[in-house]
Amino acid sequence: MNKMKVSYAPSVRRLPSYLLIARQAQDNGDEYLSGTVIASELDLEPIQVRKDLSITGIAGKPKRGYPVQPLVKAIESYLNWDRQVNAVVVGAGNLGSALMGFPGFREHGLRIIGGFDMDSSIAGSKIYGIPVYPMDQVKSKIEELASLTAILTVPSVSAQSVTDILVECGIKALWNFTNVKLKVPDDVVVQNEDLSSGYAMLSIKCRMRRDRLI
Amino acid sequence: MNKMKVSYAPSVRRLPSYLLIARQAQDNGDEYLSGTVIASELDLEPIQVRKDLSITGIAGKPKRGYPVQPLVKAIESYLNWDRQVNAVVVGAGNLGSALMGFPGFREHGLRIIGGFDMDSSIAGSKIYGIPVYPMDQVKSKIEELASLTAILTVPSVSAQSVTDILVECGIKALWNFTNVKLKVPDDVVVQNEDLSSGYAMLSIKCRMRRDRLI
Numbered sequence: 001m002n003k004m005k006v007s008y009a010p011s012v013r014r015l016p017s018y019l020l021i022a023r024q025a026q027d028n029g030d031e032y033l034s035g036t037v038i039a040s041e042l043d044l045e046p047i048q049v050r051k052d053l054s055i056t057g058i059a060g061k062p063k064r065g066y067p068v069q070p071l072v073k074a075i076e077s078y079l080n081w082d083r084q085v086n087a088v089v090v091g092a093g094n095l096g097s098a099l100m101g102f103p104g105f106r107e108h109g110l111r112i113i114g115g116f117d118m119d120s121s122i123a124g125s126k127i128y129g130i131p132v133y134p135m136d137q138v139k140s141k142i143e144e145l146a147s148l149t150a151i152l153t154v155p156s157v158s159a160q161s162v163t164d165i166l167v168e169c170g171i172k173a174l175w176n177f178t179n180v181k182l183k184v185p186d187d188v189v190v191q192n193e194d195l196s197s198g199y200a201m202l203s204i205k206c207r208m209r210r211d212r213l214i
Numbered sequence: 215m216n217k218m219k220v221s222y223a224p225s226v227r228r229l230p231s232y233l234l235i236a237r238q239a240q241d242n243g244d245e246y247l248s249g250t251v252i253a254s255e256l257d258l259e260p261i262q263v264r265k266d267l268s269i270t271g272i273a274g275k276p277k278r279g280y281p282v283q284p285l286v287k288a289i290e291s292y293l294n295w296d297r298q299v300n301a302v303v304v305g306a307g308n309l310g311s312a313l314m315g316f317p318g319f320r321e322h323g324l325r326i327i328g329g330f331d332m333d334s335s336i337a338g339s340k341i342y343g344i345p346v347y348p349m350d351q352v353k354s355k356i357e358e359l360a361s362l363t364a365i366l367t368v369p370s371v372s373a374q375s376v377t378d379i380l381v382e383c384g385i386k387a388l389w390n391f392t393n394v395k396l397k398v399p400d401d402v403v404v405q406n407e408d409l410s411s412g413y414a415m416l417s418i419k420c421r422m423r424r425d426r427l428i
Contacts, residue, residue: 010223016414078418079417079418081417085417095316175413196230203295207293
């Protein structure tokens with residue numbers, strides 16, 4: 001895949017938190033939600049919140065803030081979360097199982113409709129009500145399920161070979177939880193999820209706290 | 215906790231990927247590793263790699279690149295990953311179990327030495343060789359294990375009440391996998407890990423690909 005730059009990636013990453021707060025305001029029946037309130041909830045600067053939200057096209061009103069329902073819609077529409085995406089989980093071990101049961105995904109339009117695993121004791125079972133198929137059925141099942149999105153939670157050692165199969169099956173979007181830098185054709189999108197990145201952030205914050213820099 | 219800004223957060227988040235490549239070069243017996251090679255491996259611009267690595271204090275040599283062993287040491291030392299951190303996992307469901315077995319953590323000095331769970335059928339067992347204790351022993355066990363770091367993987371509904379207990383037990387660093395904005399005293403560091411953020415990135419990339427913007 002060619003270089004894919006999302007220059008406003010930190011803003012995109014914060015949108016789900018804004019959405020959560022906007023939905024809570026919606027549930028409360030609030031008509032407006034101010035950027036300052038969002039900022040204080042998330043320990044951000046108000047100007048950052050306004051900048052982040054501007055990428056969705058929503059505009060706030062002076063002194064009132066953002067109209068709640070349009071705000072929810074703007075974020076959902078920008079992220080394409082107003083449409084349902086069907087995905088499969090490939091590798092139904094602990095992490096794959098956890099993702100299959102993750103309550104947040106459904107709220108974001110992500111519906112996991114099947115899992116695959118090499119382990120024949122897992123294949124054939126259901127995890128959170130989602131059927132798990134044996135790996136050798138991946139081709140026929142992905143076609144049958146018409147899924148274009150795969151969540152990759154296999155061991156790193158088989159990450160590339162499984163990816164090759166998934167690409168052959170027509171998968172166009174891969175959420176990669178392995179630490180392998182996957183090689184895919186230009187028309188396949190990959191998002192790498194590296195848990196070590198979060199731990200790096202925790203480590204730096206601890207260090208800064210220790211050195212009393214924050 | 216007061217506002218804690220890590221202004222170079224995207225750089226910090228990329229350091230683990232650099233470390234992985236640097237360690238591979240070390241295993242290969244390479245003496246130098248060029249910023250251009252790292253950049254091409256990770257689909258980044260070379261200038262970005264140089265900027266990111268500069269925060270660790272390492273300097274490259276013109277035409278040769280970074281000396282491999284000092285590069286590994288510089289990243290590890292900057293992240294404090296050259297020292298062992300003992301952590302507990304609180305909530306030993308699927309996600310907690312997956313993290314207990316995550317192979318990358320040990321390489322980064324993170325040693326998970328115990329788990330806690332409300333479910334009495336899990337408590338008393340071992341997950342990846344790590345003992346799981348019942349939740350009501352959390353106070354005595356955390357003291358006994360002398361752990362200052364907790365990984366929070368409980369259901370969102372009990373996230374704040376469990377956090378209050380952990381803070382009382384002396385936990386000073388919390389890696390929060392729930393979607394709850396935790397309230398903690400000023401001397402406790404929190405890193406929020408929001409899986410929805412990664413899915414937001416995947417969604418935007420798919421959208422940009424569809425619109426042929428990338």
